[in-house]
Amino acid sequence: MSASKFQTLGTVVVVGGCGFLGNHIVSYIVKRHPQTQIAVLDLRTNSNRHTSSTVSYHDGDITDLAAMQKFFAQIKPDAVIHTASPHFNLPPAIHDKVNVEGTKNLLKASQDAGVKAFVYTSSASVIFGGAAELVNADEKWPLVTGDAQPEYYTTTKAYAETYVLEANRKPEGFLTCAIRPAGIFGEGDVQLLPKMVTAYKDGKTKYQVGDNDNLFDFTYVENVAHGHVLAVLALLSTHKFLPTVPIDTERVDGEAFFITNGEPVYFWDFARAVWHEAGDRLPLKSVWHLDTGFASMVGFFSEWAMWLVGKTPNLTRAQVRYSTLKKYHSIAKARNRLGYQPIVSLDEGVRRGVRYIIEQDEKAGQKKGQ
Amino acid sequence: MVSPKSIAYYVFHPNELRSIIQWKVWHNPVHERDEAKDSENLKRCFHFLNLTSRSFAAVIMELHPELLVPVTLFYLILRGLDTVEDDMTIPLEKKEPILRNFQDILEKDGWTFTENGPNEKDRQLLVEFNVVIEEFKHIKPAYREIIKDITKRMGNGMADYANNAEHNLVGVDTIRDYELYCHYVAGLVGEGLTRLFVEAGLANTALLKKPELMESMGQFLQQVNITRDIKEDLDDKRRFWPKEIWSKHVDTFEDLFKPENKQKALDCSSEMIYTALTRADDCLYYLAGLREQSVFNFCAIPQTMAIATLNACFQNYDIFEKNVKITKGEACQLMVESSQNLQLVCEVFKRYARKIAKKNNPHDPNFLKISITIGRIEQFTESIFPSQKPPVDQKSPASVEEAEKAKKQAYEDRWDLIYMTAAVILTVLIITGCMIFVAYLAGARFDIAYYELKQQVGELLGWIEPKAKAVEAVKVVTEKSEL
Numbered sequence: 001m002s003a004s005k006f007q008t009l010g011t012v013v014v015v016g017g018c019g020f021l022g023n024h025i026v027s028y029i030v031k032r033h034p035q036t037q038i039a040v041l042d043l044r045t046n047s048n049r050h051t052s053s054t055v056s057y058h059d060g061d062i063t064d065l066a067a068m069q070k071f072f073a074q075i076k077p078d079a080v081i082h083t084a085s086p087h088f089n090l091p092p093a094i095h096d097k098v099n100v101e102g103t104k105n106l107l108k109a110s111q112d113a114g115v116k117a118f119v120y121t122s123s124a125s126v127i128f129g130g131a132a133e134l135v136n137a138d139e140k141w142p143l144v145t146g147d148a149q150p151e152y153y154t155t156t157k158a159y160a161e162t163y164v165l166e167a168n169r170k171p172e173g174f175l176t177c178a179i180r181p182a183g184i185f186g187e188g189d190v191q192l193l194p195k196m197v198t199a200y201k202d203g204k205t206k207y208q209v210g211d212n213d214n215l216f217d218f219t220y221v222e223n224v225a226h227g228h229v230l231a232v233l234a235l236l237s238t239h240k241f242l243p244t245v246p247i248d249t250e251r252v253d254g255e256a257f258f259i260t261n262g263e264p265v266y267f268w269d270f271a272r273a274v275w276h277e278a279g280d281r282l283p284l285k286s287v288w289h290l291d292t293g294f295a296s297m298v299g300f301f302s303e304w305a306m307w308l309v310g311k312t313p314n315l316t317r318a319q320v321r322y323s324t325l326k327k328y329h330s331i332a333k334a335r336n337r338l339g340y341q342p343i344v345s346l347d348e349g350v351r352r353g354v355r356y357i358i359e360q361d362e363k364a365g366q367k368k369g370q
Numbered sequence: 371m372v373s374p375k376s377i378a379y380y381v382f383h384p385n386e387l388r389s390i391i392q393w394k395v396w397h398n399p400v401h402e403r404d405e406a407k408d409s410e411n412l413k414r415c416f417h418f419l420n421l422t423s424r425s426f427a428a429v430i431m432e433l434h435p436e437l438l439v440p441v442t443l444f445y446l447i448l449r450g451l452d453t454v455e456d457d458m459t460i461p462l463e464k465k466e467p468i469l470r471n472f473q474d475i476l477e478k479d480g481w482t483f484t485e486n487g488p489n490e491k492d493r494q495l496l497v498e499f500n501v502v503i504e505e506f507k508h509i510k511p512a513y514r515e516i517i518k519d520i521t522k523r524m525g526n527g528m529a530d531y532a533n534n535a536e537h538n539l540v541g542v543d544t545i546r547d548y549e550l551y552c553h554y555v556a557g558l559v560g561e562g563l564t565r566l567f568v569e570a571g572l573a574n575t576a577l578l579k580k581p582e583l584m585e586s587m588g589q590f591l592q593q594v595n596i597t598r599d600i601k602e603d604l605d606d607k608r609r610f611w612p613k614e615i616w617s618k619h620v621d622t623f624e625d626l627f628k629p630e631n632k633q634k635a636l637d638c639s640s641e642m643i644y645t646a647l648t649r650a651d652d653c654l655y656y657l658a659g660l661r662e663q664s665v666f667n668f669c670a671i672p673q674t675m676a677i678a679t680l681n682a683c684f685q686n687y688d689i690f691e692k693n694v695k696i697t698k699g700e701a702c703q704l705m706v707e708s709s710q711n712l713q714l715v716c717e718v719f720k721r722y723a724r725k726i727a728k729k730n731n732p733h734d735p736n737f738l739k740i741s742i743t744i745g746r747i748e749q750f751t752e753s754i755f756p757s758q759k760p761p762v763d764q765k766s767p768a769s770v771e772e773a774e775k776a777k778k779q780a781y782e783d784r785w786d787l788i789y790m791t792a793a794v795i796l797t798v799l800i801i802t803g804c805m806i807f808v809a810y811l812a813g814a815r816f817d818i819a820y821y822e823l824k825q826q827v828g829e830l831l832g833w834i835e836p837k838a839k840a841v842e843a844v845k846v847v848t849e850k851s852e853l
Contacts, residue, residue, distance in 0.1 A: 100770055135758040136749055142763040146773055149766070155773075162768040213724060215745050264749055269741040272732035284731050328745075330753065347738040 008035040009232055013077040015041045015062060015106060016084030020188045021121060021181075021221060023048040025081055026055060028225035039075050042084070048188070062102035065109070072113035079117040079232045080110050082164075088153035099156035100163075107167045110174065117175050117235035119228055120164040123157045124182030124217070124258055124329060133214075133326040139256055139333050161256060168254035173242060175235040175253040179227050182260045182329055186221030186349060187356035193274060197357050200275045204314075207288045208268045209295040210324035215264035217328040220349030223342045227259035230338040250337060257334040263346045264328035271323075273347065277354035295320045379697070386699020393702040397709070399432040400664040414501045415442055422449050422492050429671050434664045436570045439505065440513040441668075444562060446502050447476065447521055450483075450495055452555075455528045459487035462532060469529040473522040476506055512569050520562035527554030541609025541623070545645065548612035549589065552596070556588030563669075572662040583659070586652030587669065593646035594676040597639065598683050600626075602693055615641050618735075627690055635690055637734055643684050644736045647726075647743045650677060651750040654719060657712055658754060670708040670715050677722045678704055685729045716751040723747045 009029065016022040017040030029036050030052045038055045045057040060071055062084060086098045103120065110118050128134060129144040130151075143162075145155040161178045168176040185192040199205065234252040245251070272280075290298075299317040306313035334340040344352075380387040408416070419442050420427045430441055451472050454465060464485070468475070475481050480500045486493035495502075506514065531551065542548045564584040567573035577584060596603075596610040603610060609623055619638040620626055626635045653673050660666045678696045683689050696704075707718050723744040730740050752758075767773035810816070828834035 096770075132761060133758070136752040136756065137758070138760075140760040142761065143766050143768055144764070145766040145768065146776070148764055158766075159769045159773070166769075212727075215748060263742040264745045265738065265741045266727060266745070269727070269730065269732075269738065273738040273741075276732050276737070281733060283733075328749065330749075332753075345739075346742055350738065 007033060007233065009033050009229070009236065010078030011037040011039065011075060012079045012081060012232065013039045013041055013072070013075060015080065015082045016121075018042040018045050018048045018057075019083060019085075020186075020190065021184060021224060022081075022083040023188065024186065024221045025083065025225040025228055026050055028222060028229060030054065032229070039077065041071065062105055063097050065105040068105050068109040069112055072109040072115070076113055077110075077115055079119070079236065080106065080115050081119045081121070081228050081232065082106055083121040083228075085121070085157070086153075088151060090153075092152045092156075095153050095156040099153070099160045103160035103163055107163060107176075111167070111171065114173070116173060116239045117232050118164065118167070118177075119231045119235070120161060120176065120178045121228070122161040122164075122178040122180045122256060123154060124180045124260070125151065125154045126158040126161060126180060128154075128327065130321075134328065135326050136328060136330045137258075138330040139258065165254050165256065173239065175238055177231050177235060177252050177254065178256040179224070179231055180256055180258050181219050181224040181227070182217040182258065182327075184219050184221050184224055186353045189221065189353065192218070193353045193357060196271055196274045197278045197354065199271075200278045200280050205272070205275045205280050205282050206286065207290055208271075208323075209290045209320050210268075210292045212266045212268040212289075214267050214324055214326045215328045216267040216270065216326070217260040217264050218270055218346065218349075219260045220342070220344045220346065220353070222344050222349075223261055224259055226343050227257070227334060227338065227340050230334075230340055231257065234338055252337050255333075255337070257338060257340075258329040258331050259334055259340065260329055260331050261342050261346050261349070262331050262335075263342070265346065267323050267325075270346075270350075273350050274354055277350055278358065292320065292324050376698075380699065383697075383699060386697055386703065389699050389703035389706060393706055397706070400667065401432065401435055401438075403431070403435070403438070411501045411504050412439065414498065415439075415446060415505055418446055418449075418492075418495050418498075418502075422446070422495065425672075425675075429668045432664055433668055434570070434572060434662055437566060437572065437665070440509045440517070440566055441563070443502060443506050443509065444517050444520075444566070446495065447472075447506070447517060448524065448559065449492055450499055450502070451521065451525055451528065453486060453490055453492045453496055454483070455532065457486050457490050459490075460485060465532060466529050469525040469532065472525040473518040476503060476518060476521065479503060513566060516562055516565045516569065520558050524554055524558050527558070542612045544614045545612050548593075548596075548610070548614075548645075551610070552589050552592040553585065556592035557585040558588070560584040560586075560588035567660065567662075567665055572660070572665045574659040574661060577656065577659040580655075583652050583656040586649040587656050587673070590646060590649040590653050591672055591676050593642070593649070594679050597642040597646060598679055598689060598694055600639075600689055601691060611638075611642060615645070632687055636685060636687060637736075639683065639689060640685070640731075640734050640740065641736050643680050643726075644740050644743060646676075646680060647723075647740065650719060650723070650743070651746050654712070654716055654747070654750055654754075657715060663709075666712075667709040670712075671705055674704045674708045674715060674718045674722075675701065677719055681722045681725045684726050685731065713755050716755060719747055720751055 012029065014022050014026055014029075017026050017038070019042065022040070022042070026038055026040060027050065029038055030050060034054065036054065040055060040057050041060050041062070042057075043059070043061060045059055049055075049057060058071060060067055062068060082103065084098065084102065086094050107118065126143050126145070127137060127141040129148050134141070143158045145158045149155045149158075161180075164176045164178055167174065183192065231252065238246060238251075238253055246253075275282075295315065296317050299313070299315045299320050302313040302315055303317065331340065380390075405413070405416075416427075416431070419430060423445075426445065430438070430445060433441055451469065454460065454468050454472075457465075468483070481503055482499050483496040486496060506517075527550075531554070542551055561581070561584050564573065564577050564587075568575050568578055600611060604627070611623070611626075613623075616623060616626060616638050618641070619634040620631055625631050626638060657666065657670055657673070660669060675696065678700060679694075682694050682696050686694060688694050704718065707714050727741060727744045730737055730744075734740070767776050825834060
């Protein structure tokens with residue numbers, strides 16, 4: 001199912017196209033499929049703008065069904081990539097509104113406007129309940145939501161995924177699928193790399209918890225963008241053969257796919273690679289290895305102590321758990337059905353991502369200096 | 371003989387001593403062999419096999435009887451070819467035609483070669499090569515064809531290298547050249563053996579359809595040897611580490627051995643080890659295609675030895691100063707573990723991969739790449755022997771509607787329980803009420819029953835004097851009632 005370089009996707013709406021992932025998807029399409037018309041829909045479109053003439057920007061709120069219907073009727077897209085999601089720390093009501101209601105609105109508006117392909121950005125954590133490890137987990141693993149799911153954000157992502165997949169072939173010409181990326185990082189990410197680089201600046205690289213034998217999936221953002229576009233291409237090509245339905249083992253429509261770098265690494269190895277790139281030169285033998293149980297206990301006490309004085313603790317049990325847990329996935333399904341193959345290796349991704357942070361810091365420093 | 375040093379070593383490493391004893395005492399070959407029935411010629415062949423390679427001889431001698439002789443001859447033939455190629459005392463114009471036509475020599479009765487230099491350690495094999503040729507006639511034609519084909523391709527490859535003046539001058543240039551060299555000397559052996567296994571029906575034919583796997587089997591072994599033998603090869607004035615790799619770290623090959631470049635040399639060795647390690651998961655995949663135990667052992671033992679050797683060389687500056695080896699105890703343990711099943715071999719790979727990971731230096735230019743390769747070995751192992759099954763579906767709700775339905779269901783279930791309990795209590799009360807009423811109509815004396823009850827409870831708890839008084843009291847009450 002290899003796509004020729006200049007194959008056009010027609011007209012694509014990228015919802016959340018000014019966000020971290022959305023922006024990379026737009027860049028990827030501009031670079032790899034330059035004949036595609038891209039309409040970016042976001043709440044605010046004043047950041048991360050491309051200058052390419054094929055990209056247009058539209059302010060809009062996906063929780064407003066009427067506005068969405070009007071927008072889709074006007075653009076008449078062939079495909080929709082829905083990456084919009086609120087920050088996971090926001091209150092539950094917002095997740096309900098954006099992830100659940102917003103996704104339903106987009107589905108309705110797309111169905112009305114005759115969209116052919118709808119790709120939803122889900123999350124690998126929809127199968128992760130926080131306690132059980134994930135060892136080479138694939139799409140057969142069941143969703144973990146509701147009471148079993150500690151993050152309400154994740155529950156709503158899973159619900160939205162279900163709506164998207166259930167909407168497949170309703171009507172017949174409307175094809176959907178979901179992409180579940182794991183641990184996205186890269187230029188412009190606000191969660192993963194910046195936190196690790198800050199840990200280095202705060203001198204925290206001297207410690208590490210556990211045996212460091214827990215493989216973990218981290219995914220460079222351009223690979224995730226690549227996965228999304230392959231999904232769009234696969235749905236569009238399925239669309240050409242309507243009403244024929246592909247055989248089960250080749251089917252993309254109505255399916256969810258894990259997308260990772262396909263290069264799970266031991267958790268602390270990734271952190272140390274990031275720190276090295278950020279400038280850390282601490283020799284390996286100077287690193288203190290903390291026992292997991294001991295670190296959990298320290299985390300427990302520091303959580304309470306800091307709670308008493310009203311500060312954020314340096315070490316929490318959740319962090320200990322997260323850094324000693326196996327969490328990686330099999331991407332065999334994406335490889336077989338989407339023809340997915342990571343295009344940027346993990347070490348190249350780390351290099352790009354950390355350099356971006358350093359550049360941004362330098363720019364900020366220069367501004368201050370002026 | 372056992373040296374005092376090794377005695378001291380095993381006193382402090384009893385586990386390794388245990389492995390040696392275990393191997394010697396408990397290991398039985400899969401196929402027993404009766405040497406008395408061998409012809410004189412064949413005995414001579416086995417003699418040469420033992421002389422040329424002790425480590426390979428051990429595994430070859432335990433092979434399935436169907437393949438024992440063909441593999442022995444295959445090995446001796448390639449060793450003969452190698453002995454011609456290696457010998458720098460033979461002029462090129464003499465060497466080249468022998469290398470290029472070695473497959474035809476195999477059919478020349480009585481052919482021998484006496485022009486090797488006196489220091490060539492396997493020269494006697496070529497001096498008596500007629501015994502190999504004689505035995506070669508007796509094996510099945512299908513095996514003969516495979517061996518001839520590989521001999522032809524390897525001989526031509528070696529001749530090309532011998533002709534390449536640049537190669538002789540600077541050694542191996544690019545990584546591609548390095549892999550091509552390893553292909554000629556080891557990848558082809560992997561192919562030849564695989565074809566023999568499949569021909570004998572002892573391996574899955576699918577192995578032939580995935581040629582990159584058998585290539586990796588040979589590449590892995592050869593690259594590990596080249597990486598380990600850096601010092602030995604330098605002393606013999608040979609260079610196999612490709613320039614493309616060492617030039618990233620030092621300016622000239624000799625700089626690798628200078629004390630001031632210690633860190634650079636280590637970084638360079640890491641890159642060599644990384645290059646070899648990328649083949650490891652293919653090797654496990656290949657082993658999964660073998661059907662017969664002796665063939666499995668034959669293939670698995672050198673592979674686990676190789677990954678253990680990589681671990682011994684990793685981040686170890688000794689390789690630039692001497693020949694680094696795994697201990698005999700470790701080797702015996704590996705042989706025990708590699709002659710059982712694939713799962714155990716995967717565990718061995720994982721164990722050594724993790725040892726390598728523990729020594730991986732974050733400031734090594736190939737740090738993350740090495741880590742990823744190790745992760746791949748572990749993930750591959752998980753893909754064939756999963757340690758985790760998809761968990762039991764806890765039936766988490768998949769949508770808001772399902773969540774609400776589940777919530778409503780739980781709410782309804784609770785009220786159902788309340789209603790049910792209330793109904794049971796009510797029923798009991800009504801029946802009790804009815805019975806009491808019927809009893810009342812029939813003239814039951816509840817006042818007496820109540821009094822008696824009070825009395826008895828009182829007695830039990832010691833409030834009231836028992837017996838007489840009680841009887842008296844009953845009388846009083848009874849009399850009263852008659853009024």
